[in-house]
Amino acid sequence: MKYRHRNEPGLLPLLVEVLEGTANLSGAACAGRPELFDEAAVDEDAQTVRYRHRAAVRICSTCPALDRCRQWAESQKDLGGMVVAGRAPRLPGRQPYSERTQKG
Structure with a gap:
């Protein structure tokens, strides 16, 4: 029985396809701090x-990649409930008093 050789495109085209549409955030201040x-x-409390x-x-406010990230x-x-581009998601429940009294 003969096997047909599949001609795979290779690693570089695969990486290009995976990374297509992602932002160049080199130098981002968030690198290494995903937590x-x-x-x-x-099980994490809102506070x-x-x-x-x-x-x-x-x-984020001091990040050199902030404009590209925005x-x-x-x-x-949908970015879910994470902080992205200096914007925090609205969490359920009442905001602490200090946050409610601070207006931009």
């Missing part, structure tokens, strides 16, 4: 999530 930006864990999301937003974020349908 601050991630959505709430199932802890707000604390780490505020820290993530502060990191452009990418605006093209996405």
Whole structure:
């Protein structure tokens, strides 16, 4: 029985296909700190999530890739409950008093 040789496109075309449409966020300040930006864990209390999301937003505010990240974020349908481009998701429940009294 003869086997037909499949002509696979190779690694480079596969990488191009996988990475197509992703943003170039080289130099992003969030690199290496996903735990601050991630959505709430199932057993995580809202106060802890707000604390780490505020820290993530502060990191974003000084990020050299912020504009590129915002452009990418605006093209996405759903970013879930994570901090992206300096924007924290609205969490269920009442915001702490300090956040309710601070207006831009």
